Amino acid sequence: METICEYEKCTGCFACQNVCPHKCIKLVSDKFGELHPQINQDLCIDCGLCIKKCPVRTEPQWEVPIGCYAVWNKNEKDRRLSASGGVATCFSQYMIKNKNGIVYGVKWDKQLRPVFDKVTSISDVEDLKGSKYVQAYVNFKYKEVDVDLQSGKNVLFIGTPCQIAGLKSFLGKDYDNLLTCDLLCHGVPSxxxxxxxxxxxxxxxxxxxxxxxxxxxxxxxxxxxxxxxxxxxxxxxxxxxxxxxxxxxxxTLRESCYSCRYASERRISDITLGDFIGLGKLYPFTGNAHNASVVVLNTSKGEYFFSEFRNSMQNLYIEKREYEEAVQGGESFRKPVKRNxxxxxxxxxxxxxxxxxxxxxxxxxxxxxxxxxxxxxxxxxxxxx
Ligand SMILES: Cc1cc2nc3c(=O)[nH]c(=O)nc-3n(C[C@H](O)[C@H](O)[C@H](O)COP(=O)(O)OP(=O)(O)OC[C@H]3O[C@@H](n4cnc5c(N)ncnc54)[C@H](O)[C@@H]3O)c2cc1C
Known part of the structure; x- marks a missing residue:
């Protein structure tokens, strides 16, 4: 059988594992601990679905950002364990509380491995707080997202751009009740x-x-x-x-990170979140911006969600900024990182x-x-x- 994609380009997104109708693909660690698909040839029927759905092989639908904001949660206690402005946490809380929705994000398991989890209660959002600078295991979560979407639930999925690409490719169509948020990403170690x-x-x-x-x-x-x-x-x-x-x-980043196609001004999700590096450098900024987040709205769905969100959430500092400022400050908006x-x-x-x-x-x-x-x-x- 043909390989699913070029080894060095594989992002370990888990789309192939989720899509295989015979469950014969499993992401396993290579000698460096990087996750790559392994196919059980005894079970494989050569249907080619894994190849068809591999995001490395297809051109994603690129979005051109339409809005950019500097945002942080002013509630210091709630924000303490968050990576930057605590926006991912606020989005998650809003999705569960105000939209009766479900959130998919990354927590540590008992062996301190980063795993995607489905979260339905505000208290469990705590486990997702903080950036885990390591590649997370998606396992079969795209399938669960699909089931939730088909049952009409509102779903927020937060992950690295390659994981958003994997999810979108797996789903194969857009759902009104799905909101995707990608994290501006420098790369992931194994x-x-x-x-x-x-x-x-x-x-x-x-x-x-x-x-x-x-x-x-x-x-x-x-x-x-x-x-x-x-x-x-x-x-x-x-x-x-x-x-x-x-x-x-x-x-120590995954080999594919050094040629990441998502490290670009064009984005692939509804909303991009990251650190607002360089805030105030291009245009004056008077707020007290310690550890601010950048929120980039990439689609009208993302824009609509954000306008509803900002009207309902208290304790948020929100200021409109130029996208150019975020791009100049954040290297991952421009190009993949250089291989050391x-x-x-x-x-x-x-x-x-x-x-x-x-x-x-x-x-x-x-x-x-x-x-x-x-x-x-x-x-x-x-x-x-
Ligand atoms: C591997 C990685 C590399 C990053 N590189 C950059 C960068 O170069 N430049 C930049 O500006 N920002 C980068 N970020 C994003 C930044 O660190 C923050 O995650 C982002 O600003 C959101 O902060 P927050 O306070 O809103 O999130 P919080 O409220 O702290 O919530 C954290 C969110 O991140 C998700 N998450 C945590 N770890 C992972 C993981 N391993 N994989 C997928 N999702 C995860 C959680 O599910 C949660 O939704 C990176 C994040 C990660 C995980």
């Missing part, structure tokens, strides 16, 4: 790297970790922190953390020795220098008092 990092840090105590955070509207923003039921087990600033540094410097020159060395070492040795060999000088600088800064700060 879940095996994150497991390797947690093991490196906690060793035999790995089972203690119940939460992993990267962002937040508190002192843990841009920190890599591990938690046990609200108690911090480990905490390092991003530039002192091996995992976070490797993510931010694009050493250290990546090849990392992959060779990872295959040979695993996560711990590979990442420390590639990054130890950088982390060592940053640690020294941080200690020096602390010392100078102490002395000046």
């Amino acid at each position: 879940p095996d790297y994150l497991s390797g990092e947690i093991k490196r840090i906690l060793g035999r105590k790995i089972g203690l970790a119940t939460n992993c955070r990267f962002r937040g509207n508190d002192k843990y923003n841009y920190n890599f922190s591990l938690w046990n039921n609200g108690k911090v087990l480990y905490n390092k600033r991003a530039f002192l953390s091996y995992y976070f540094t490797a993510f931010l410097t694009s050493i 020159i250290k990546r090849d060395k990392f992959l060779v070492l990872y295959e040979k020795y695993g996560w711990e040795k590979a990442i420390t060999k590639v990054l130890w000088k950088y982390i060592f220098r940053n640690t020294l600088m941080a200690e020096l800064k602390k010392l100078l700060h102490k002395k000046s008092f």
Whole structure:
């Protein structure tokens, strides 16, 4: 049988697994932990549906943005665990409370793997808060979305652009009761790297970790922190953390992320959410913009949802901005990230020795220098008092 798509271009979106009528496709980890389809040839009847529905093989329906806003939730308590302005959380709460709807988003499972979940209660939206900088498992959630849509439920699906593309391709048609939100995305590391990092840090105590955070509207923003039921087990600033540094410097992203077609001014969902990087740089901004979100409205459906949403939700700061400002500030609106020159060395070492040795060999000088600088800064700060 023909391969579903080119190996390096596969985004691991799970569309093929969901669409296969004989359940003979499963996304499995390759030697780097990247998820790729594996076909059970004994069951496959060569119907070609997986190839037909693969979003890598078809041109998506591109949307040209029609509105751009700087937004954040002014309720500091509600926003604390959110990645930036807490807009994804507010959208989710609104969808459940005001539209009697269902939300699909990403939470940690018991092994701290990021998995898509179906959420129907406001209290469960808590689990979706915060960006998990790692590729999430969609599993069979597109099928569940389809069932919910066909039963007339309002559905909000939030994910990376390639996951939105996977969902849309799987569904094959637009539904009035579906709202899609893509997160502006720099790229996703494989879940095996994150497991390797947690093991490196906690060793035999790995089972203690119940939460992993990267962002937040508190002192843990841009920190890599591990938690046990609200108690911090480990905490390092991003530039002192091996995992976070490797993510931010694009050493450990999935191979397809370096040629991502969705890192573009054209979008594929109803609404795009991200960090409003560069807010106020192109045009004056007077608000107190710490960790603001950018909300880009790409379709009339997204525009309608947002106007209803802003009329019903209190405690939101919303200001109209020029899309150009968001595009200039956010690289992922313009082009895919560049493959770090250290990546090849990392992959060779990872295959040979695993996560711990590979990442420390590639990054130890950088982390060592940053640690020294941080200690020096602390010392100078102490002395000046
Ligand atoms: C892998 C990744 C890379 C990103 N890269 C960038 C970037 O380069 N530039 C930028 O401006 N913004 C980026 N973002 C988006 C940014 O980090 C915030 O997610 C976004 O601003 C929304 O913040 P919020 O406060 O509204 O979300 P919150 O209220 O914190 O809610 C978080 C939402 O993100 C979803 N989510 C969390 N982790 C994942 C995941 N692994 N896969 C799919 N969905 C997930 C949750 O389901 C939830 O809906 C990235 C996000 C992810 C997950």
